[in-house]
Amino acid sequence: MAAARGLWLSVYGEIGAILVYTFAVVAISLIPVGIGILATPVALRAVRAFAGQRRAQARAWSGVDIPSPYLPLPARRGSWVAHQAELCWALLRDKATWRDLQWLLVDMTAGYLLAVLSVTGFLYTLWGPVLALGVWKPIVDHGGNNWFLFVHVTGQTSANFAAALGVSLGVLGIFVNPALLRADFRLAKWLLAPTPERALAQRVERLTETRHDAVDTSAAELRRIERDLHDGAQARLVAVGMSLGTVEALIEKDPAKARQLLTAARATSAEALSELRDLVRGIHPPVLAERGFGDAVRALALRLPLPAEVDVQLPGRPAEPVEAAAYFAVSELLANAVKHSGAERLWLEATHADGMLRVTVTDNGHGGADIKAGTGLVGVERRLGAFDGVLAISSPPGGPTMATIEIPCTLTART
Missing domain, CATH: 3.30.565.10 (Histidine kinase-like ATPase, C-terminal domain)
Known part of the structure; x- marks a missing residue:
């Protein structure tokens, strides 16, 4: 599996990196003549999309988390041309843009080498047994000079040794290939992750946003409590008070009716108490405290x-x-x-x-x-x-x- 992923990175990743890097460089170089102002946002968004795909692969394939470092892009205001120009300058001012381009250069060189190494070991694992099955003979018979790493294959014995070496490489690759992929993704993280300054800024932005949300939530919660008290327990307690006033007036004239009102008032007070308990539980459950x-x-x-x-x-x-x-x-x-x-x-x-x-x-x-x-x-x-x-x-x-x-x-x- 690691070898297949290394093959994907070494082929598609290399081609994609070359294409988006070339597109970005050409677009930026055309800014002085005007065309680049419109093309640069498209090119740099393609770079970001390519980097975003690598972030997703790093998380899914090796468990390497690479946070996004980008500054927010401006919302569209006015015509499409004006918006593209505003996007162009916003993207060029973002330091993460230039780090993305640096990463593409590193990915096309050191990253490619790490990906190819995981594939190469797998190919040697296959080629060794194939040689031992007799493929070595026509190569040698036709004057070929076949080397398998440091083994010079000239006969069946050396071919068998090459097969054993290939199987050993395969076993070693089970442990080494995932490490090579992880090294590739950690290399990407070095440039694609936010800098300490940007990470701190992102944290401040998030805390500022969540503080505003917390204030809004607290205000909404206070309104809910006020509404629940007004419509629930308060209304029931007012009803109890009115019932007790009526009881006070009827206690001598109509004791039976007064007794009925007292029973109803007791039931109403029990309901009010239950509602108050539910309200308190919703604010801070007693069992939690x-x-x-x-x-x-x-x-x-x-x-x-x-x-x-x-x-x-x-x-x-x-x-x-x-x-x-x-x-x-x-x-x-x-x-x-x-x-x-x-x-x-x-x-x-x-x-x-x-x-x-x-x-x-x-x-x-x-x-x-x-x-x-x-x-x-x-x-x-x-x-x-x-x-x-x-x-x-x-x-x-x-x-x-x-x-x-x-x-x-x-x-x-x-x-």
Whole structure:
């Protein structure tokens, strides 16, 4: 598999790199005559698309994550020509553009060499046994000078030795070829990943955005609480007060009627108390405050209509805001799984390592979950973003779906 991927990178990757690099260089060189202003955005977007494909391959084939470093592009304003000119200057001002072009040069040389090495070992693995099957003889009979690496094949014995060497190369390639591909992708990451300055700027931008989202969410939550209090518990308590006033007037004239009103007032007060408890649970569940994240998510799982296995391994408790954010994020993920996944079973695992609280919710449903599909995952992402946390979804068609949240935090000792 690694050899096939190396072949893909060495052929398609090399051709693609040469084409998009040439297109970009020609387009940029034509800027002084005007044509390049229109062609450069197209060329540089092709470069970005090619680099984006390499990022996806690095993540899928070797687990090497290469974040995107690009600055936001301007929205279209005015005519297409004016927009192309604005795009041209925006792309040329972005340092990531020039790093992409540098990467293309490196990929056409050092990257190509790493990809070819993984293919070469595989070809030698095939060629050695083929020689031993008798192919060596017509080559030698016709005066050929056949070498297999350092083995000079002149007869069956040397051909057999070449076959053994080829098989050895194949066994070695099982371990070496993936390492060569990983080295190729790490070389790409060196130039395609954001610089420390850009990474810091991206983090600041994201935190600024999520802070605004958190403020908006908090305001909406306060309005919801006010509405629930006004329409629910407050209205019931007002009704209780009115009933008690009527009871006070009837207690001597009509005790039976007063008794009925007292019974109704008691039922209404019980309903108001239940609504208040639900409201408080929605703001900050008592079990979360009293017993911590682990017991709170176990209580959540017990209320689900699906069987759920919960494994929480936390040596302490996060800060209260982080704990609450993680709890409500998990609650939303579980609710989404129940509503949309078609799953028969759920699994929840929570751990803390390397300064990161990591919670994974897995279901055996039909898959296809998408953060942008409007199933509440965007809200989870925004809630976590306020704490510099992230949400990752793996949900191929047919399932399973794995949702992972990570929040940087420290844990305090249990009390």
